[in-house]
Every structure is written in structure tokens, then in C-alpha cells.
Amino acid sequence: MPHIFKRFHMALSDVLSELAEEGALPAGLDPAKVTVEPPRDASHGDISTNVGMVLSKPAGMKPRGLATLVGDRMRTLPALGIVNLSIDGPGFLNFRLAPSMWQGELATGLRAGLAYGDSHVGQGVRVNVEYVSANPTGPMHVGHCRGAVVGDVLASLLAKAGFDVVREYYINDAGAQVDVLARSAYHRYREALGDDMGAVPVGLYPGDYLVPLGQNLAQQYGDIWREADEAVWLETIRRDAIAAMLVLIKEDLAALGVRHDLFSSERAMVESGAVEASLAALEARGLIYVGVLEPPKGKTPDEWEPRPQTLFRATEFGDDVDRPLKKSDGSWTYFANDIAYHYDKAIGNPDRAGANILINIFGADHGGYVKRMVAAVKALTDGKVSLDIKLCQLVNLLDKGVPVKMSKRAGNFVTLREVVDEVGANAVRFIMLTRKNDVSLDFDFAKVQEQSKDNPVFYVQYAHARATSVMRNAVDSLSHDQLSPEHLANSSLNRLTDETELGLMRTLASWPRLVEAAAEAHEPHRIAFYLGEVAAGFHALWNKGRDEASLRFILPDDPDLTVARLALVQGVKSVIASGLAILGVKPVEEMR
């Protein structure tokens, strides 16, 4: 069954067509723009709709008149449980619902368990989410952390909303940096052979993580390359080095709990001829030409000189300038390869299902790249496939409020692994979603491990632990069977009438709606914020029970009400667990 707000929206649509058939309203009123949502201020009721304002013009009626007409008809539908309605402000139609509606929704949630909030809004829509895509030149560092979590959680969120999701990692194994990797590995290989190589030359990767690779190469190939020219060993060592780096990266991802369905290789794609194929598609649309670009104003590069280039007409699709596809040596630019890659993901590869929506998670330093890529996808798919690029801002590492010093030159940059080992994947994942992706966020080692409400991870986990604790205590007086979700769902939920209880039930009931909205907006952080709200509501109810004994969960002289209260506690526990599941965070049973 659809969630409560959707049921109201459907009923509202039906009422509109009914009234149109009766001639009370013109035909063809579009309910799509009408919102049905909880009002910000609870004093306005339980459910609010702007139907009066949005449709007043096409209906040829005043907002309040239209709202009254629609509201009176909806009130006659018993399934909606409307006990009162009012027309407020400029024409809001506000409904007050019978408590049984919220109690019923709680029962629905209990029966669904972790599946509560699952939705079909994404049914039949294929989404490709590309995230991490760190260069395969070494282990991951903290900078990769945020994008990895945001992408992973967004993918889970979309899956919960019913989208058909592919999680993808793009291996940048075709550029100059993997040649540098190969040379760096060769240096370690010679060291492993016992040759005195001196310090790692500037320009190569100095990290110790290449030492074991050098030893493996020495062991596997012996000294066959000791005196050999680079051309002889480059390809083999590069291949082996990339494979070794991917092993490191996959270990790091696993430690963070991030997974991908697909690792696709840039090199393999290029070698398959995909670049030529995608550019042919652009060529066929007349979108490629040879021309000369203007130098950027105010910041002319030193070596700038006018030069004819092969260009893509990105300006026809909203970009600021047309973009080059070929380097001066004749090879493809990164952009050309990326065009091919996106074409591949969307419609150009018969071996893929083809995505309707492409999502990329990038660092904010790639902001300048967004317009041209969106333009390319629009051009290649004739606007049928959308590309949404989420840019993640920096994470500031702190310890007790003091910035953690990092210097890549000194080699003491912080790895992803160090952070995960220090505070745990659960805390890292949660904190990464406590900000919208496009604002920078502070990550304080001390704070994320603190056991206080300063720490949002703790605050939510504590609520879950408290709920678990109540259920544990209840076992003393009740059987496990009495505490089963089905039994709880069938309990006397109509006895849950305190305003704090009803408020918490309303919050829980908005979970399915929140999942859909967050998924459609591609905003996973909303899950974390919502869980904070649920936790706050539960903590408040808990403390109210300290002040008023009649509101305590376990009441020895009223087993009937006790079971109903436990149903609410279980509902809280279940929704928190359901939300944490999307975040990939393990709910804790007790704090230690």
C-alpha cells in the first residue's frame, strides 16, 4: 500500500476528476503540481495541500472556494480518516486525521520491518552511479572518503526507492599517471634486485606502498629488465602495477564498507574503439569542427598561441566555450575519452542495459568540468538521458578542534585506512552525511568518538540502544512471542494517544515519503538528518516518562498498554535500523 501522503494525493486526484465529470470543475486539471505534505507548523493540522492556490487559475475559482469544494468531497471518504478540515491563510486545505491513521501506519511499519520505506517510484528506471574512481596509483587518502560514502549511500537510497541501480568505478588507467606509476614501480623493482638506486627521483611516486610490488616483480621476473630500455618493460610493469594498486584500493573500500558492481577500465574502453564510435555519433549530428579557441581573458597561459583544434560544439548545449577533443600530439583528450565512457554507460554499449539517469560523484575541484560533460551527454542522447554531477566539498580533518597537518610533500598525508582504523567505518560513514554534499565539513577525530549529543552518530545510536534496552527489559514480563512484530502490530495501538506519542508516530509515518523525496533529489544527507529527528523524538518521549510515570513504556499493572507502548518503541528501533541500513551503518544494541 502506498504511504499516507501518496494515498491522499491519489484521493485528491480522483476527487478532481470526479468533480470534473459532474461539471463542478473544468476537465483536465493537473494534480501533478499539487503538494500533499505535513505542514511545518503542527498547529495547522496533520496534512496540508496547496490545491486551492495551485489550481485556482485553471479552475477559474478562488483558492479558498476550490479548497472547500475539494476538501468537502475528500471528507466523505472514510479511508482517509479525516476528522476535521480547515481552509487557512491564502487557501491552504488542512486536514486533521484520526489517531487511528497514525496508529495504523505504525502497524504497517512494524509488519514491514527493515523494508518499511521501500518504494516503487524508481521502478523501471535504470540509474548508473559512478563514484570514487580514484586513480589507480596508490592507496586511497581521506580526500576520497566523502565521495565514496556519498556515492555508496546514494546508490543504496535509490535502490530502496525502487530504482535499478548500477554502482560503478571508472579506472583511469589510460593516462600519463599510470606510466609514472610504472616507472615508480620499476625503481622499487631495481631496489629489490639489490641495485643502489638512491632516493626516488622527483616526479615519481615516493610512497612505501610500492616496495612490496617491486619485490614481487623481482621475484616473478628476475633481473631480465635490469639493463633493459623502458619500452621493453613499461607495458608489463604498468599492467601489474595497476592490478596491484586496485587490490589496495579494493581493500580500502572494503574497510569503509563501500562496494561497486562494476569496475570499468578506461584503457579497455579506448582500445575497443569506443571513442571513435562516440565521436562519430557527434560527428553525425554536425557537432564536431576544427577551429581556434580564444585565450581565457585575464589569465592567458604563458605558452599560449592560437592553434586549430578538433572541437565539440558544447556551446550549443549550455557550455561557455567549445571543448577540444584532441591533444596536439594527435591523441584523445581526457574529455574525449570521458565522452566515450558516458556514451557507453548511457546508450552506446550493446552489452550494457543502458542507463536512463547518470550520476557522477566528483570532488569540488572538478566543478569546471560539469557543464561540458552535461552538454556532451545531452548531445549524445538527444536529451533522453540526464547526467547529474554531485560535487563534494572538502573535509577538514581536526583533532579536538585543531587542524590535522597534512603535507603531501612530506609524505604524511592521511590515508583513508588510517581514519577508518581510528574511528571505525560506521562513524566515518555517518559523519560524511551530516552535511549537504556541496558545503565543506569538519571531521573531528575526538568529536566523532565522543559519547555525547554533540556527536550525531552517538545520538542516533544511543536512541537505538535505548529502544533495544527497553525491549530487552520487557522480556522479563512478556514472552518473545508477545513481542513479535505481528503481535505488536495487532496490539491496542489505539491506546497510544499522548501528544508526544502521536508526534513520534507522525515522524515515523513520514519515513516512506522522505525516502522518495531524498532519492528523487539525489540527496542522501536527508536520511542522516531525519534519523536525528527520530532520535530526538524518542529521547523526548523517554524523558517524559521520567516525569510522568503514566507515560513509561513498561507498566506492570497494565500489560495491554505496555505492549502497545512497546510497539512504538519497536517502531522507532525499526525505522532507525532501516535508515542506518541505507547509510551502511550498523545499529548498536547497547552502548559500551
Place this chain on the structure above:
RNA sequence: GCACCCGUAGCUCAGCUGGAUAGAGCGCUGCCCUCCGAAGGCAGAGGCCAGGGGUUCGAAUCCCUUCGGGUGCGCCA
């Protein structure tokens, strides 16, 4: 010079794709443990949503513009 992101309480940030009297945490002030976990909760003070124009029934949200911060700007990926 141009593009993109950000600017909301003293601080850190939400604000449900345009809704009603703009919210939360920290900090500040004052309360709540004989009681299911006080590792919590309640109440109060605190705002020209950076400034200015516009769009409409209605703007923190959309458009233009100014200011401030960040990121980027042909052969790096």
C-alpha cells in the same frame, strides 16, 4: 576577466525542488535523576535569510545585479 559552488541566530548547519509566524545543535540563562540507561530531557533569550532590484496569490528558495569566501579556466586526469 569568465564559469560553477557557498553566504540563514554569537558558532556549525537544516530548510522537504515556490508555501503559512524561518528551524535544530553548540554556546549562554534557568530548570528535571527515590523513577525503564541524566551518555538524556524541558524552558528562555538570540534573525533585515549578505545588500539591492524583479517574477506572482506567496521568495531563504526562481531571474538580474553588487559585495564577500571557495573552486576551476586549450595539449592534467
